[in-house]
Amino acid sequence: MFERFVNGFQVLVAIAAVVTVVLLLTVSPTVAEPAGTAVASGADLFVSNCAGCHGAGGEGGAGPALAGGLTRFSSIEEVVAFVSTGVPGAMPGFETRLGPDEIEAVVDHVWVELAGR
Amino acid sequence: MAIAVGVYGSVHDPAGQQTISLFFSNTLSFKAWTTTLILFFAFGQLYSALRIWGKVKIPKTMPSWWGDLHRLSGTLAFALSLPVAFHCLWALGFEPDFTELRRFSHSVLGCLFYGAFAAKVTLVRSPETPSWSLPVVGGVVFTTLVAIWLTSSLWFFTAVAFPGV
Numbered sequence: 001m002f003e004r005f006v007n008g009f010q011v012l013v014a015i016a017a018v019v020t021v022v023l024l025l026t027v028s029p030t031v032a033e034p035a036g037t038a039v040a041s042g043a044d045l046f047v048s049n050c051a052g053c054h055g056a057g058g059e060g061g062a063g064p065a066l067a068g069g070l071t072r073f074s075s076i077e078e079v080v081a082f083v084s085t086g087v088p089g090a091m092p093g094f095e096t097r098l099g100p101d102e103i104e105a106v107v108d109h110v111w112v113e114l115a116g117r
Numbered sequence: 118m119a120i121a122v123g124v125y126g127s128v129h130d131p132a133g134q135q136t137i138s139l140f141f142s143n144t145l146s147f148k149a150w151t152t153t154l155i156l157f158f159a160f161g162q163l164y165s166a167l168r169i170w171g172k173v174k175i176p177k178t179m180p181s182w183w184g185d186l187h188r189l190s191g192t193l194a195f196a197l198s199l200p201v202a203f204h205c206l207w208a209l210g211f212e213p214d215f216t217e218l219r220r221f222s223h224s225v226l227g228c229l230f231y232g233a234f235a236a237k238v239t240l241v242r243s244p245e246t247p248s249w250s251l252p253v254v255g256g257v258v259f260t261t262l263v264a265i266w267l268t269s270s271l272w273f274f275t276a277v278a279f280p281g282v
Contacts, residue, residue, distance in 0.1 A: 052136070061145040
């Protein structure tokens with residue numbers, strides 16, 4: 001009985017593994033609304049685009065902490081440029097995912113609300 | 118398998134987005150605690166394997182379902198690793214810069230884990246497997262998993278937040 005349960009569970013997990021591979025190959029990042037429509041708030045854009053690496057409150061994670069940080073940048077324009085182009089192997093560029101208004105909105109949120117600059 | 122995972126992580130454009138978080142506040146917390154649970158099952162794997170190979174004597178008489186318990190703990194660990202690996206590969210990608218020691222070693226270890234796991238599953242189902250190979254590959258899987266936990270969950274709990282839920 002227990003053996004049959006384990007066998008059945010292994011089959012389910014094998015199917016889950018295949019589904020995971022299919023998702024890896026097919027799922028695209030969530031793309032924000034195209035330019036010309038209402039721009040989502042910087043906070044919302046941060047949650048959907050940045051929090052996965054930098055933490056929900058900018059406390060850091062796979063990426064560096066943003067809260068109270070950003071000391072390497074001297075102006076908000078530098079951050080906009082950095083977020084737009086990204087860093088190969090470290091952080092994706094967002095100019096192909098977000099419109100200019102959206103990048104400005106999320107950087108403004110990070111600069112003012114999280115970094116306190 | 119290890120190479121395939123590494124190649125995907127390298128060529129895929131990281132999404133940089135959250136994925137599953139269940140009842141945690143964010144995906145990183147979910148991953149840190151899920152990896153800890155995986156480590157728990159990995160220790161279950163280690164102990165049940167040691168009993169199968171007679172290296173420990175408790176329980177004194179090995180129940181008939183002991184082997185199935187060993188398989189179940191391994192399957193649970195693998196199943197739980199899937200959403201974690203999905204976020205690592207899809208959202209973060211492979212870290213090629215070895216000066217970023219934690220991220221680089223974690224990337225390599227993640228690839229090694231799936232390679233070693235695939236080797237173990239293949240060996241355990243092969244009738245002509247040398248008797249020494251399963252403990253060796255199983256040991257590699259366990260060691261890799263411990264190193265993965267050290268470079269991810271432990272780092273998260275000590276450098277980011279604890280419990281960080």
